[in-house]
Amino acid sequence: MSRRRKKRPGRYLSIVGARPQFIKLAPLHAALSKAGQHTILHTGQHYDDAMSAQFFRELGLPRPDVNLGVRGGGHAVPTGKMLIGLAGAIARVKPDWILVYGDTTSTLAGALAGAQAGIPVAHIEAGLRSFMRSQPEERNRVVADHLATLLFCPTVTAVKNLKREGIQRGVFRVGDPMAEALAWHWRTASSHALLEPAGEYYFCTVHRAENTDVVDRLRRLIALLDTIDRPVIFPVHPRTAGAFRKAGLWNGLKKQKGVRLFHPFGYLDTLRHIGSARAVLTDSGGVQREAAWLGTLCLTLRPVTEWIETVERGQNKLVDLDPQKAALALATRRRARRYPGSPPPVAARIVLHLQGTIGP
Numbered sequence: 001m002s003r004r005r006k007k008r009p010g011r012y013l014s015i016v017g018a019r020p021q022f023i024k025l026a027p028l029h030a031a032l033s034k035a036g037q038h039t040i041l042h043t044g045q046h047y048d049d050a051m052s053a054q055f056f057r058e059l060g061l062p063r064p065d066v067n068l069g070v071r072g073g074g075h076a077v078p079t080g081k082m083l084i085g086l087a088g089a090i091a092r093v094k095p096d097w098i099l100v101y102g103d104t105t106s107t108l109a110g111a112l113a114g115a116q117a118g119i120p121v122a123h124i125e126a127g128l129r130s131f132m133r134s135q136p137e138e139r140n141r142v143v144a145d146h147l148a149t150l151l152f153c154p155t156v157t158a159v160k161n162l163k164r165e166g167i168q169r170g171v172f173r174v175g176d177p178m179a180e181a182l183a184w185h186w187r188t189a190s191s192h193a194l195l196e197p198a199g200e201y202y203f204c205t206v207h208r209a210e211n212t213d214v215v216d217r218l219r220r221l222i223a224l225l226d227t228i229d230r231p232v233i234f235p236v237h238p239r240t241a242g243a244f245r246k247a248g249l250w251n252g253l254k255k256q257k258g259v260r261l262f263h264p265f266g267y268l269d270t271l272r273h274i275g276s277a278r279a280v281l282t283d284s285g286g287v288q289r290e291a292a293w294l295g296t297l298c299l300t301l302r303p304v305t306e307w308i309e310t311v312e313r314g315q316n317k318l319v320d321l322d323p324q325k326a327a328l329a330l331a332t333r334r335r336a337r338r339y340p341g342s343p344p345p346v347a348a349r350i351v352l353h354l355q356g357t358i359g360p
Contacts, residue, residue, distance in 0.1 A: 017045030127158025
C-alpha cells in the first residue's frame with residue numbers, strides 16, 4: 001500500500017498597506033501561521049497609529065515582519081519605491097506564494113513584484129469591477145487579477161466578471177475574509193461606547209480619490225451633509241482632511257450644523273458605530289459590506305459600486321452626492337438586523353487551495 005506523501009509547510013508572504021487590507025489579513029494570518037511560515041510585509045501606505053498600528057492591535061495581529069515605510073501621495077512614486085523594497089524582501093523571504101489584498105497601490109506593487117520575481121501571486125478579493133477605469137482602485141484590481149495565479153473571489157458576480165475577461169483558471173469563490181473578521185470581533189466591538197444614542201445619528205466616511213480630488217465634489221458633500229436631519233458622526237481620513245484644507249473648505253465643513261468631526265476610528269469603534277447608526281454614508285467598499293452585514297442601510301456616495309449584490313438586496317442605495325436621492329433613500333429605509341453568527345471559514349478555504357500547490 002502506497003503512503004501519501006505529506007506536503008511540506010509553505011512559505012507565504014502577505015503584502016498589505018491600508019486599513020481594509022489589515023482587516024482581510026487578520027483571519028488569513030491565523031490560518032497561514034498554522035499552515036507554514038507567514039511573513040507580513042507592510043508597505044507603509046497607511047502609517048500613523050489610527051490608520052495602522054491601532055488596527056494591528058485590535059485585530060490581534062503581530063507587528064509586521066517588514067515595514068518598507070513608503071509614504072506620500074500620488075501613484076507613480078509610491079509604486080516605484082514599493083517595487084524596489086519588495087524586490088529585496090522577496091529575495092530574502094523566498095516565499096512559495098505572495099498574497100495581495102484588495103485594490104490599493106500596495107496591491108498593484110505586490111502583484112507586479114511577484115510577477116517580476118517569478119513567484120506566484122494569490123489575489124484576495126479578486127474579480128471586483130466598477131467598470132470605471134478612471135478610478136485608481138479599478139486599475140489596480142484589474143492588473144492584479146491578470147497577473148495572479150490564484151484568484152479568490154468573494155461573490156458569484158466577481159467570478160462572472162473574471163470569466164468575461166477570459167480568466168477562468170485558478171478562480172475560486174471562497175467568500176469574504178472581512179465577514180470572517182467581523183464575526184470574530186463583533187462581540188468585543190458591540191461593547192464599545194457610542195458617541196450618540198443608537199439609531200439617532202448617521203455615520204459618514206469619505207476617502208476615495210474620485211471624491212477627495214475634485215473640489216466641486218467636496219462642495220457637494222458639504223451641501224449633502226447640510227440636508228441631514230440628525231447628527232452625523234464623521235471620522236475624517238487624513239487625505240480627506242488635507243483635501244478640504246487645500247480647497248479652502250475645511251472651515252465650511254466644520255461649521256455644518258450637526259456634523260461632528262473626529263480623527264479616524266479604530267476597527268472596533270467603526271463597527272460599533274456602523275451597527276448602531278440610523279444609516280451610513282460612505283464611499284468605502286468595506287463599510288458598504290459591514291453595513292449590510294450589520295443590517296444598517298448604506299448610502300453610497302458614488303455613482304457605482306463593486307458590491308452590486310448589496311444594491312440588489314436593497315441594503316445599499318447609490319445616491320452619489322445627490323441630496324434628493326439621499327432624502328428619498330432615508331425616507332424609505334428599512335432596518336434588517338443581521339448581526340453575525342459563526343464566522344464563515346474563508347481563510348481556511350484559501351489555505352486549502354494554497355496548500356494544494358505546495359510540493360513535497
